[in-house]
Amino acid sequence: MLILASASPRRAELLTQLQVPFKQISVDLDESVKSGEEPRDYVVRLARAKAEAGWRQAGHVDPVLGSDTAVVCQNKILGKPQDQADFKRMFALLSGAHHQVMTAVALRSDRGLQHRLVLTDVSFKVVSPQEMDWYWQTGEPADKAGGYGIQGLAGRFVTRIQGSYSAVVGLPLYETAELLKEQHLL
Numbered sequence: 001m002l003i004l005a006s007a008s009p010r011r012a013e014l015l016t017q018l019q020v021p022f023k024q025i026s027v028d029l030d031e032s033v034k035s036g037e038e039p040r041d042y043v044v045r046l047a048r049a050k051a052e053a054g055w056r057q058a059g060h061v062d063p064v065l066g067s068d069t070a071v072v073c074q075n076k077i078l079g080k081p082q083d084q085a086d087f088k089r090m091f092a093l094l095s096g097a098h099h100q101v102m103t104a105v106a107l108r109s110d111r112g113l114q115h116r117l118v119l120t121d122v123s124f125k126v127v128s129p130q131e132m133d134w135y136w137q138t139g140e141p142a143d144k145a146g147g148y149g150i151q152g153l154a155g156r157f158v159t160r161i162q163g164s165y166s167a168v169v170g171l172p173l174y175e176t177a178e179l180l181k182e183q184h185l186l
């Protein structure tokens with residue numbers, strides 16, 4: 001059975017949309033950025049590492065999907081906010097501006113390791129300090145790259161998206177389906 005190497009409930013929910021049976025495992029990885037590493041290289045490296053780690057952990061039998069999402073603003077990676085001050089620093093960059101969401105998905109099986117990289121442009125309205133405080137208090141930003149969830153309460157801040165909505169949430173469905181089809185798993 002296909003394995004999703006992710007602790008993310010959002011990725012699991014997205015993967016059910018492809019109607020392929022799967023089980024979920026979590027893998028533990030060092031997610032630090034290497035010095036001088038480009039954001040797109042970083043998400044590809046992590047997605048591939050998650051798939052590879054899952055493949056090893058599950059005994060080199062079942063095919064494994066791994067994915068990674070980064071919010072990139074002015075070529076800086078905005079990770080998950082450490083605390084409220086960190087969150088407000090991120091939102092000051094996102095407010096009234098455009099940023100890019102980079103998501104990579106990788107599939108490891110006995111046919112090898114393949115990946116796809118998906119870039120999506122997202123625009124935010126100007127977000128006031130009061131709205132930032134309110135949004136932080138909802139608890140939604142804490143476990144999310146860039147400190148927001150487009151599928152949740154932050155949907156109200158998004159004025160425009162060009163690219164893949166499912167990639168912003170965490171798993172690009174079109175590209176994931178392509179990878180699975182290539183390996184005759186869908």
Ligand SMILES: Cc1cn([C@H]2C[C@H](O)[C@@H](COP(=O)(O)OP(=O)(O)OP(=O)(O)O)O2)c(=O)[nH]c1=O
Pocket residue numbers: 005006007008010011026027067068069070071101143144145146148149150151168169170
């Ligand atoms: C930008 C954005 C991110 N996110 C989420 C997707 C990912 O779960 C998370 C990005 O962090 P990731 O490090 O990509 O993933 P994760 O740690 O949640 O899960 P795992 O490594 O076990 O697969 O942020 C949203 O849910 N909505 C959004 O709009």
